[in-house]
Amino acid sequence: MLDREQVLHVAGLARLELSEDEVERMSVELSKVLDHIEKIGELDLRGVPPTSHVVDVVNAFRPDEPQPCLPAEVALAQAPEPLHGGFGVPSPGAA
């Protein structure tokens, strides 16, 4: 069960500003999904190694050779606020 405080905490971690209505809904919906999911806790998985990737690729190295990259103006073309040849962002401090 996910209560209101937990929803707000997780939304903060996920950088989502949820509306009051969404907080309410998330709590109900996620709790229901988690109730179903939590059944995997009943399995005996002692000594089982985790699988993060199914393909057996270890350290896919490539030669470190310089390659041309996108021109700055192309990389910046889709930015909401290109600024002095970079990506403009608001100040991290209080507005």
Add this chain to the structure above:
Amino acid sequence: MSELIDLSAAAAAERIRARELDQAELFDAYRERAEANDLNAFTWVADGPPARNGYADKPLGGVPVAVKDLFCTEGVPSQSGSKIIEGYRPPYTATVVSKLDEAGAPLLGKTNQDEFAMGSSNENSAFGPVLNPWDRDRVPGGSSGGSAAAVAAGLAPWAIGTDTGGSIRQPAALCGIVGLKPTYGACSRYGMIAFASSLDQAGPLTRDVTDAALMFAQMIGHDPRDSTSLEFPGEIALPRAEDLKGIRLGVPEELMDEDSGIEPGVRDNYNATLALAERLGATVERCRLPHAPHALSAYYLIAPAEASANLARFDGVRYGLRVGGDEDLVTMYRRTREAGFGPEVKRRIMLGTYALSSGYYDAYYGTAQKVRTKIAEDFSAAFERFDFIVTPTSPWTAFELGSKTADPLAMYLNDFMTVPMSLAGTPAISIPSGLSEGLPVGFQLAGPAFSEGRLLDAAYALERVIGFDGSGARK
């Protein structure tokens, strides 16, 4: 004109190569149909045939391809069904799209999809739902719903999509076409807007198995830009098998039991297909996948966890939407993401963030990864005794628009027969196996890693005896 549309992609390619058909004429015929489509299957359609020549001599003969919105295509809108990157035109093209173009399949258009590929009904697109050509009050499945509906309705000769937990196979099943989810690593993921990186795979959605083989053969191979992509062992030939002699098919008890919620019409069709397989010489026996009932839970922890990390990039800085630019940085992030993401994407980000958060990581994400190990072991053990594992692709035929949107869990349950293979990284194909109450049913064959050649062969042999007629959706 209607005759042109009735040609399979392989047949059209052959005619173009033999100079019996003009590539530009075929392109325009489909372009007009795609442009006029009332299924909302496309989010962008090309203006005309590519200016570049030489397609007619390539293996794919200039037969144009519809591409799921989430594949980056240079200068062409690539929005992954999301408002947060509405109008985004990437400066580069995804490797599989480039490979198909080089092999002779130019871009016809971009297809609608669930936002960031999260969904099983295509109702989560910021650009509106796609309609199923068999019944416009019903969903086409998802997340590659636009690609599936376009191919089924003859708005495109063939298409590509992506499959994370069933997103190629399930819409293929609901629209009455063929969908192949390849072995993880068979196709490059470079240029695919990521959902869950350890699961996402690109694959073909086609009218028949031959088209799927023809296209898949041009999609595979290692790409230096995707370190998880692999050199495909051997080549993919066009399928020729006419029987299934000596093929052992396993029916997984755990997925097929009485309370698994499979519609009676789907179950009847499945049993009839098994009988056809036996007539072709296959043996059919029950098999065990003991951890398969837990696959859905593991999937709905792993996929959202990876998504929550992948979607962190949508923060109003480098591309797409920005809201709250006059506030401080974190407020800008939060407002942008609140305004740009739809409800299902927010739900998965929340679920994934929670599963990865301090204090819960071991209980959720860590446990899910262990379950994933057990599921992969189950498949390895089953493939010692069986060539393929066979199930219905989806427990239901196409459902009515809006009928499952109120209950996210009910929607997730749709995927229980497709996610086990996704977690194991093994290939699976869905082929149309008939109709139930006028709606297509899909039959899924799953094989061990890199068994696509054999899978396509078996699917081809079955396709011949099933004799599915999809022309009803191409009016």
